[in-house]
Amino acid sequence: MNFLRKIFEETGKLVEKGKPLSWAYPVWEAADTIFFSTNKQTSKGPHIRDNMDIKRTMFFVVIALIPCYIFGAYNIGYLNALAMEIERGIVGNTIFGFTYVIPILIATFVAGAICELTFAIIRKHEVNEGFLVSCALIPLTMPPDVPLWQVFIGTSFGIIIGKEIFGGVGTNIFNPALTSRAFMYFAFPTKISGDKVWAVGPDGYSGATALAIPANPVEYDTASNLFAANTQFDYSTVNMFWGLIPGSIGETNKLLILFGAFFLIYCGIASWRIMVSSVLGLVFTALLFNLLNYFTVDGILQSGGFPNAMLTITPLQHILIGSFLFGTVFMATEPVTSSHTNTGRWIYGFLIGVLTVIIRSINPAYPEGVFLAILIMNMFAPLIDYYVVQANIKMRLARNA
């Protein structure tokens, strides 16, 4: 390590204040803190002594995401083998999948690093590890066959519009990864609107995702029957839990997402209140819609001439299909953009669950509603916090009056 230390000390002199290369200080600082702990000391109060600095927090999220990456790669290979009707084995499938995942990952990180470094140099702030998590999350929300230039544009949009124009990590109101996902959803709808099948197959290979089946049924039936009737993919409840279904790279295996959730909760990074309350909100609204379904036969709440099959999706299916769990665990709990009060977190999470089902079920144009629900609630999180704080102040005033 002495050798590395020397390199950084030598190059560090080049980027000191006043030297011609001083504009590159953020780049040097970022590279330096990857290898060595910082020697910077806080000079003004208040201080909090804690090992959980932003770098560690972010790294733990990345660690929680790694299983999703590996399974995502395996799933790409598995579905491809299924479509091509060949046998490849677990290792072969995973390697095949990584040939799709790695380029997306590289495109994301290159775009993210360019944007982050540019802003760090212009604004003279330090490169923040926040972009590591954003860039690690973005590929997991992408379909495997997404064009790389679209990933590049989407990531740049997410980092710049979602984060940097608000002042960088910690001051953004929208989750950057979700911002880029939403941008790509509306900008390039042919690739990732969520109704076409997301698997790498031979030319012309297509089919419907679990969400698109009840959204556009040929003839009316309950969602469970429609899933069972689909012969192309196995959309049984058990299989949707294990994740061998087409979808975004990271969203399909629910077990690994739950594992990630427990890991994040155990490390104290993500808020369990948000996760629990969003599932509660989802279950509540899904049950409500199941009830509503009895009233759709007579002509109200219909879509396309017959009752809306999305209303018959059971709460459990709602949790398992699409990217609800992934969004709740990794996106909604982002500490910056979610609510900061505990009461606020319950409300924030609950409304994410409610909005997810509403967007999924009522509007057939958007089969996937999780990311829109989270973005909307990102917007309202400060408002929720404000009222929670105000209510607390009023309560205490009343108590002491």
Add this chain to the structure above:
Amino acid sequence: MELFNSESKKIVSDPINVNNPISLQVLGICSALAVTIRLDQAIIMTLAVVFVLCSSNVILSLIRNYIPARVRIVIMLSVIASLVSVVDELLKAYLYDMSKQLSVFVGLIITNCIIMGRAEAFALKHGPSKAFLDGLGNSMGYGLIIIVVSFFRELFGAGTITLPDGGAGYVLWSIPESWYAAGYENIGLLVLSPGAFIILGLVIWIQREFAGVEEDA
């Protein structure tokens, strides 16, 4: 008064750059979103606004000493509305296709905040020649922004650049088929109104950066 001294130049150039009605005062956003889907629409809209704003400023400035302060809004509105009707009829007569595409947005020039704003803030206080220059500067500042926004929206959203002609527009350049075959896709978001907001926001950002304007925190 001399027409081209430094003060008159400032009256024209200020609203184009450092005091731009759209990017600095954030006026006239409604039409900036509505007519910027295609470049030719934005150009025709700019010409219409140049005509209406210059004429209304000059007319109101000429009669400013005869307008009682209490009814000035009504008088301003009737002058502007008459001018807009003239533009609307002219478009219908000579550029029928364009007038159909712009539809209600020509009529809605009446409610464009820039025009009322300039009449109230400038024309009623200055002589006709200055009022004319102010109208010219502000309408060109407005036009500059919507032309830039519509250029990017059309280029990346629809893949074409359309210039106005007598008919439905002359396609100057469109993205070649070979690009689409190679995997290029238009950014559909830009055709929608949120796309206009995003482009407009970026233009405002860049423009303020160059104009050196800092918003008070």
